[in-house]
Amino acid sequence: MSDTLSGAPAPAAAPDFGGWTCPLPLRDHPRVVMGHGGGGALSAELVEHLFLPAFGGGTLAALGDCAVLPVGGSRLAFSTDSFVVRPLFFPGGSIGDLAVNGTVNDLAMSGARAAYLSCGFILEEGVETEVVGRIARALGDAARAAGTEVVTGDTKVVEAGHGDGVYINTAGIGVVPPGVDIRPQRAEPGDVVIVSGEIGLHGVAIMSVREGLEFGVEIESDCAALGTLVEAMLAVTPDLHVLRDPTRGGLATALNEIAGAAGVGVVIRERAVPVPPQVANACAILGLDPMYVANEGKLVAFVPRAHADAVLAAMRAHPLGAAAAVIGECVPEHPGMVVARTAFGGTRVVDLPLGEQLPRIC
Amino acid sequence: MKYLAEFQNPELARGLLDDIRAAVTRPWALMEVCGGQTHTIIRQGIDQLLPDGVELIHGPGCPVCVTPLEVIDKALAIAARPGVIFCSFGDMLRVPGTDRDLFRVRSEGGDVRVVYSPLDALRIATENPDREVVFFGIGFETTAPPNAMAVHQARKRGIRNFSMLVSHVRVPPAIDAVMGSPDCRVQGFLAAGHVCSVMGTSEYPELAARHRVPIVVTGFEPLDILEGIRRVVRQLERGEHTVDNAYPRAVRPEGNPAARAMLADVFEVTDRAWRGIGTIPLSGWRLSPRYREHDAEHRFDVVDIATREPAACRSGEVLQGLLKPNQCEAFGTDCTPRSPLGATMVSSEGACAAYYLYRRLGTPTTPLEASSVV
Numbered sequence: 001m002s003d004t005l006s007g008a009p010a011p012a013a014a015p016d017f018g019g020w021t022c023p024l025p026l027r028d029h030p031r032v033v034m035g036h037g038g039g040g041a042l043s044a045e046l047v048e049h050l051f052l053p054a055f056g057g058g059t060l061a062a063l064g065d066c067a068v069l070p071v072g073g074s075r076l077a078f079s080t081d082s083f084v085v086r087p088l089f090f091p092g093g094s095i096g097d098l099a100v101n102g103t104v105n106d107l108a109m110s111g112a113r114a115a116y117l118s119c120g121f122i123l124e125e126g127v128e129t130e131v132v133g134r135i136a137r138a139l140g141d142a143a144r145a146a147g148t149e150v151v152t153g154d155t156k157v158v159e160a161g162h163g164d165g166v167y168i169n170t171a172g173i174g175v176v177p178p179g180v181d182i183r184p185q186r187a188e189p190g191d192v193v194i195v196s197g198e199i200g201l202h203g204v205a206i207m208s209v210r211e212g213l214e215f216g217v218e219i220e221s222d223c224a225a226l227g228t229l230v231e232a233m234l235a236v237t238p239d240l241h242v243l244r245d246p247t248r249g250g251l252a253t254a255l256n257e258i259a260g261a262a263g264v265g266v267v268i269r270e271r272a273v274p275v276p277p278q279v280a281n282a283c284a285i286l287g288l289d290p291m292y293v294a295n296e297g298k299l300v301a302f303v304p305r306a307h308a309d310a311v312l313a314a315m316r317a318h319p320l321g322a323a324a325a326v327i328g329e330c331v332p333e334h335p336g337m338v339v340a341r342t343a344f345g346g347t348r349v350v351d352l353p354l355g356e357q358l359p360r361i362c
Numbered sequence: 363m364k365y366l367a368e369f370q371n372p373e374l375a376r377g378l379l380d381d382i383r384a385a386v387t388r389p390w391a392l393m394e395v396c397g398g399q400t401h402t403i404i405r406q407g408i409d410q411l412l413p414d415g416v417e418l419i420h421g422p423g424c425p426v427c428v429t430p431l432e433v434i435d436k437a438l439a440i441a442a443r444p445g446v447i448f449c450s451f452g453d454m455l456r457v458p459g460t461d462r463d464l465f466r467v468r469s470e471g472g473d474v475r476v477v478y479s480p481l482d483a484l485r486i487a488t489e490n491p492d493r494e495v496v497f498f499g500i501g502f503e504t505t506a507p508p509n510a511m512a513v514h515q516a517r518k519r520g521i522r523n524f525s526m527l528v529s530h531v532r533v534p535p536a537i538d539a540v541m542g543s544p545d546c547r548v549q550g551f552l553a554a555g556h557v558c559s560v561m562g563t564s565e566y567p568e569l570a571a572r573h574r575v576p577i578v579v580t581g582f583e584p585l586d587i588l589e590g591i592r593r594v595v596r597q598l599e600r601g602e603h604t605v606d607n608a609y610p611r612a613v614r615p616e617g618n619p620a621a622r623a624m625l626a627d628v629f630e631v632t633d634r635a636w637r638g639i640g641t642i643p644l645s646g647w648r649l650s651p652r653y654r655e656h657d658a659e660h661r662f663d664v665v666d667i668a669t670r671e672p673a674a675c676r677s678g679e680v681l682q683g684l685l686k687p688n689q690c691e692a693f694g695t696d697c698t699p700r701s702p703l704g705a706t707m708v709s710s711e712g713a714c715a716a717y718y719l720y721r722r723l724g725t726p727t728t729p730l731e732a733s734s735v736v
Contacts, residue, residue: 031469041700211478286478287453337722343372344584346407348720 039248039294040353063261064183065106065244068176077112079103080171086164088135090209092201092220093296096138099168101225101296102247104146108230109243109299111182112174114148119170121155124163135166146225148172179238184261186241191330192308193266194301196229196315197222197323199251200279203293208282215282224297229320233301236314242302245295249353252291254300255338256352266338268328268350291340292353302330369583378588379411385595389415391547392594393540393683395533396502396554397424397711398582404716406584416595419547419683420716422536422636423554425501426453426709427681430635433529434459436664437498440527441467441474443662447490449483450498451505452476457708460670480512480526487516487524496658499526504556506530506647507621510628513649513656527658528649531634533557534565535645541573545684550594552580552587555609560625562617566605574603581609628653637705638678677704680713687717694722 035042052061059067066079081102088095104114119139123132143150201222208219226245233240246254251273259266275290283290297320303311308326315321338350394400400420403409409418422428438459441448455464455476468474477483480497487495499509509526516524533554540546553566558579570577576597580590590608597603607613634646649657674692679685687693697703699718706712
């Protein structure tokens with residue numbers, strides 16, 4: 001076959017229809033690639049095959065957004081997250097806002113309100129202290145807005161060229177209210193799937209500033225702390241089955257993780273998923289799917305059918321859930337798989353992405 | 363976006379489907395040439411909605427899929443060199459060469475960057491005068507003009523550290539090759555609208571007449587595709603085989619003269635190998651001798667590339683429309699996006715990837731419409 005695929009133009013010969021063979025890649029990864037951090041299948045493999053065996057199973061094996069730990073007579077929610085966003089400031093927020101809201105939201109996805117946060121800064125030699133100050137102020141403001149407090153922290157400086165200006169790690173703890181048991185494994189057939197608002201805003205906002213792309217209108221990140229929205233939902237019923245904030249990997253990844261954890265199928269109606277026009281436009285230009293684009297201020301909820309209408313009404317009454325929508329339901333068929341019903345009545349699988357989404361060539 | 367949404371209207375789609383059903387009296391096999399069309403068809407489930415007699419066959423129009431292994435390996439070799447900044451569109455980074463891909467090169471220290479335009483690569487070259495900046499110029503007639511423009515600009519502005527690894531391909535010779543295959547079942551074509559927006563339609567009448575196949579220039583939204591199918595089916599039922607433009611909002615008969623002039627200035631037609639298919643005469647472009655100093659193959663002298671092709675992958679047959687992706691024994695088992703046997707499973711426009719991503723499952727037995735809540 002290599003003869004017919006030689007780079008030099010061959011003489012005008014007939015195509016080699018008898019010799020069809022094709023590529024053959026080796027997909028092992030002796031080194032980390034960007035996809036390992038993309039929140040998709042490669043990330044999951046890293047966790048499953050490298051970290052989990054090293055750390056042992058136990059509570060970690062549940063692989064929730066946060067760990068729920070019995071302490072005394074209470075249950076503590078505990079979570080950590082690292083933030084390596086570039087650029088540091090973007091329309092609708094900054095790495096400081098993200099560092100708070102990301103961890104607050106991970107805790108909220110177990111029904112817990114963040115009580116205390118830790119904050120670790122890794123600064124690159126040469127970054128302006130004014131920039132660090134702006135980020136710190138944004139971080140403090142976000143913590144206060146979320147009703148929590150930064151109570152411990154750490155600072156490290158790495159040599160120039162060994163970082164991207166500022167990296168932040170936050171960890172948080174909160175208390176899970178009595179009677180609340182929210183985790184991916186609780187999704188069950190009949191549950192109604194609700195998303196709290198329009199998807200894709202954060203990912204497109206970041207992309208527009210990072211890559212210098214203009215889409216006609218400025219797109220702002222949806223970065224927000226979801227604790228009060230979750231409290232409003234819990235006020236309707238403590239029996240929320242699953243909450244997830246669809247950050248890296250977007251809504252599609254969150255739904256796949258839930259379907260996989262609970263061993264259920266998920267069916268969504270594609271037209272019901274709220275995609276703002278500017279996100280749809282940007283994704284159309286770049287060949288991306290909004291279902292896989294990151295969010296920072298949205299949640300997806302699996303709610304028992306009996307409570308769905310009331311929960312939806314409570315969400316819509318909250319500023320962060322005003323555009324909440326029922327997008328689908330949980331089914332016993334095709335366990336572990338997410339399926340979309342298209343506008344035309346066809347169906348398609350909504351898969352876990354491999355790594356990062358890549359803009360298409362044309 | 364409103365403009366696009368109008369071409370996704372389900373009610374209008376139903377009308378077109380009714381028209382197609384009414385027109386069909388016997389089975390027909392149509393090929394959509396472009397991978398972008400394939401993805402719309404599979405993603406929206408259009409093939410499931412067509413009457414049984416109308417079969418869609420997926421064509422070779424995925425630029426990532428058809429780029430020869432040897433060119434990929436050359437790209438990998440160049441990208442791994444110290445002092446090189448290798449720029450590419452994103453979806454080429456995951457395409458496997460003989461033993462690695464561009465992501466792997468980057469993880470091993472290569473400076474591989476995703477760009478959104480070849481002009482971005484040119485800017486990087488001006489910002490890094492002490493580095494060699496190479497752009498990976500692949501794709502059909504759609505991407506060739508901006509790539510040609512980048513090379514033209516580099517010469518005009520004297521940007522000597524910019525070069526391009528070129529492996530462009532042309533659609534009409536591929537259609538000719540598909541029709542020339544002894545096993546060909548294709549009876550009509552949905553031509554790639556974006557290609558025709560550059561090249562116009564003048565290359566197609568001779569092909570339509572010689573092979574006696576209707577060729578309908580078709581866009582990429584669901585209604586575009588249904589309209590294309592409707593027009594091809596009508597021609598087939600009438601025994602006609604003409605070229606028809608169902609994408610007039612983007613395609614003029616003469617195409618884009620400025621883009622064509624740029625292509626003619628920078629490139630020259632050459633025979634080109636297509637991955638999984640083989641060499642198709644006059645099916646590609648390479649840089650013309652006038653632009654030799656910006657030709658990465660010349661500048662980097664990448665020779666002694668030893669490629670290794672596996673025997674298991676049947677993507678060549680998929681690219682020719684001889685095999686549906688899910689008819690391949692390796693589909694979804696030995697061959698997945700995680701561990702692909704072929705580029706058709708890797709590329710975002712690849713037919714195998716479309717089937718894997720969207721079509722590993724039949725229609726759910728609990729239709730959403732039956733739900734009382736949703």
